Amino acid sequence: MPTTEVQPGPPARSRSRRSFEKTLASAKRTMLLSEIVKLAIDSFKVSKIRFALTALGMVIGSASVILVFTIGSTGKEYVLGLLQKIGTxxxxxxxxxxxxxxxxxxxxxxxxxxxxxxxxxxxxxxxxxxxxxxxxxxxxxxxxxxxxxxxxxxxxxxxxxxxxxxxxxxxxxxxxxxxxxxxxxxxxxxxxxxxxxxxxxxxxxxxxxxxxxxxxxxxxxxxxxxxxxxxxxxxxxxxxxxxxxxxxxxxxxxxxxxxxxxxxxxxxxxxxxxxxxxxxxxxxxxxxxxLTSLLTTAAKIANGLTVMLVLVSAVTLAVGGVGIMNIMLATVRSRIREIGIRKALGATAREIKLQFLIEAIFISLSGGVVGTLLGLALPVSIRIFTDYSIPISIWAVVIALVTSTAVGIIFGTLPANRAAQMDPVESLKYE
Incomplete structure (x- = not known):
C-alpha cells in the first residue's frame, strides 16, 4: 500500500533553524558566564593572601574618595551655615x-x-x-x-x-x-x-x-x-x-x-x-x-575644592590599578600551562580573556566595596555617637564603586588580552 510522505511545514522548518542556531552559538561559547565566574573565584581561594594584598590599594583609594568627599561636603555646609546665620x-x-x-x-x-x-x-x-x-x-x-x-x-x-x-x-x-x-x-x-x-x-x-x-x-x-x-x-x-x-x-x-x-x-x-x-x-x-551672590560664590568654590580633592584621591585608585595589572600579568605568566590545557580542551580566546578580566574586576570591585564601607564608617560613627550631623553623600559611594569597576576593566584588559592571545601548543610546552 503506497505511503504518503508528509513535508514539514513552515513552523517545523523555523524550529529546526532555531535549534541549529543554538547549537552553533553553543559551539562558539563552550562555557557559561557562571562557570567562568566560578573559575575566577576558585583562583582567589587558592591564593587568598595575593588577592587581599592586591585589593589593598583599591581599599585605600575608595576609602580616600569617600572621606575626601565627606570632608568637602562638611566644609561646604559649615561655610554656608555661617553665611546663613548673618542673614540670607x-x-x-x-x-x-x-x-x-x-x-x-x-x-x-x-x-x-x-x-x-x-x-x-x-x-x-x-x-x-x-x-x-x-x-x-x-x-x-x-x-x-x-x-x-x-x-x-x-x-x-x-x-x-x-x-x-x-x-x-x-x-x-x-x-x-x-x-x-x-x-x-x-x-x-x-x-x-x-x-x-x-x-x-x-x-x-x-x-x-x-x-x-x-x-x-x-x-x-x-x-x-x-x-x-x-x-x-x-x-x-x-x-x-x-x-x-x-x-x-x-x-x-x-x-x-x-x-x-x-x-x-x-x-x-x-x-x-x-x-x-x-x-x-x-x-x-x-x-x-x-548675601545671595556671596552664597552662590561660596557654594561654587566649595564644590570646586571638593572635586579637586576627589580627583587627587583618585590618583590612589590609579596606583591601585597599576598594582592590579602587575599582579594579573604575573598571574598570567604563572598559569601559562593552565591556559594551554584549557584551550586544548576547547576554551575559546573570548573565554580566556573574560576569565582574567573578571578576576581583575573582582579584585578591584571587592577592594572598592571594602574601602567604601571603611570610608562610610567614620561619618556614620560620628552621626551615631555625637551630636554632629556629618553629611553622607550617595554620590560619593557611586563614584567610588564605579571608579573601582572602571579601574578593574582598564587595568585588567592588558593581562586578559595577553592570556587570550597565547598559542595553545607553545603554552603546553611551557615549563
Whole structure:
C-alpha cells in the first residue's frame, strides 16, 4: 500500500533553524558566564593572601574618595551655615549718591523713615525692617581712658533682621521706642571694658553727649564678621526715636529689610529700589546689598575644592590599578600551562580573556566595596555617637564603586588580552 510522505511545514522548518542556531552559538561559547565566574573565584581561594594584598590599594583609594568627599561636603555646609546665620534673607538699602543743584548749592537725596514705611506697604515680600542712624561719640572708660564709640539708632526689629544674639538682659522693645526711653544695648567688649562683665553691665548707666543711658542688654552678631559689617567691637545700639534727636534730621544712613522667603530676596531687592526711586529724584542712586551672590560664590568654590580633592584621591585608585595589572600579568605568566590545557580542551580566546578580566574586576570591585564601607564608617560613627550631623553623600559611594569597576576593566584588559592571545601548543610546552 503506497505511503504518503508528509513535508514539514513552515513552523517545523523555523524550529529546526532555531535549534541549529543554538547549537552553533553553543559551539562558539563552550562555557557559561557562571562557570567562568566560578573559575575566577576558585583562583582567589587558592591564593587568598595575593588577592587581599592586591585589593589593598583599591581599599585605600575608595576609602580616600569617600572621606575626601565627606570632608568637602562638611566644609561646604559649615561655610554656608555661617553665611546663613548673618542673614540670607536680609536686604540692606543705602544711598549711593546723586541729587540736584549746582556745586555750591548741591542737595543730597538721602533715605528717610518714610521710605521704609513705603517699602513695608508696597513690597509684600518684606517681613520686617529697621532704619539705621550712625553716630560717633566719645565715652569715658574706667582708668580715665576716653574712647570713640559707634552709636547706631535702630528700631526693635533690627535684632531679628540682623540675627543678633542677646547675651544678657534684653533688647529694647516697641514701648522703649514709643516713649523715647534712654535705653542702650551694648556689645560684649564694651560691657566688659566698662563694667567688668556682661552681667555687671545690666542696669548700669553711662553718658552719650552728656545724656545718661541705661544698659538693658548686651549682644553680639551670630557670626564674627571681623569688622566687615556696620557693627564694630565697641558699638552701642539705642532706639531710633532717640537717635534722631542727636542727628537733628530725619535722614537715614541705611535701611535693613528681612524677606519672608530667601528665594525671593533678589526679586524683592529690585522692588525695594523701584519703590524708593519713585519717591526721589531721578538722578539719585540707591543700592541694595544681599548675601545671595556671596552664597552662590561660596557654594561654587566649595564644590570646586571638593572635586579637586576627589580627583587627587583618585590618583590612589590609579596606583591601585597599576598594582592590579602587575599582579594579573604575573598571574598570567604563572598559569601559562593552565591556559594551554584549557584551550586544548576547547576554551575559546573570548573565554580566556573574560576569565582574567573578571578576576581583575573582582579584585578591584571587592577592594572598592571594602574601602567604601571603611570610608562610610567614620561619618556614620560620628552621626551615631555625637551630636554632629556629618553629611553622607550617595554620590560619593557611586563614584567610588564605579571608579573601582572602571579601574578593574582598564587595568585588567592588558593581562586578559595577553592570556587570550597565547598559542595553545607553545603554552603546553611551557615549563
Amino acid at each position: 534673607n536680609m536686604v540692606m538699602l543705602e544711598y549711593e549718591g546723586g541729587g540736584a543743584g549746582n556745586i555750591n548749592e548741591y542737595r543730597n537725596d538721602y533715605l528717610t523713615l518714610d521710605d521704609e514705611r513705603a517699602v513695608d506697604e508696597q513690597v509684600t515680600d518684606v517681613a520686617k525692617s529697621s532704619p539705621m542712624l550712625e553716630m560717633h561719640d566719645r565715652v569715658s572708660f574706667p582708668g580715665g581712658v576716653a574712647k570713640d564709640v559707634l552709636v547706631l539708632g535702630v528700631s526693635p526689629e533690627y535684632r531679628d533682621v540682623r540675627n543678633l544674639i542677646v547675651l544678657t538682659g534684653r533688647f529694647f522693645d516697641g514701648e522703649d521706642e514709643t516713649t523715647h526711653t534712654k535705653a542702650a544695648v551694648v556689645t560684649e567688649p564694651f560691657a566688659r571694658e566698662m563694667f567688668g562683665s556682661d552681667a555687671a553691665a545690666i542696669n548700669q548707666t553711662f553718658q552719650l553727649s552728656g545724656i545718661p543711658f541705661t544698659i538693658v542688654g548686651t549682644f553680639k552678631e551670630s557670626v564674627d564678621t571681623f569688622g566687615q559689617s556696620e557693627i564694630a567691637d565697641e558699638t552701642i545700639l539705642i532706639p531710633y526715636s532717640v537717635g534722631r534727636y542727636f542727628t537733628g534730621t530725619d535722614n537715614v544712613k541705611q535701611i535693613f529689610f528681612s524677606i519672608r522667603d530667601p528665594n525671593d530676596v533678589e526679586e524683592a531687592s529690585k522692588e525695594i529700589v523701584d519703590v524708593v526711586h519713585a519717591r526721589h529724584m531721578p538722578s539719585s542712586v540707591y543700592r541694595t546689598t544681599t
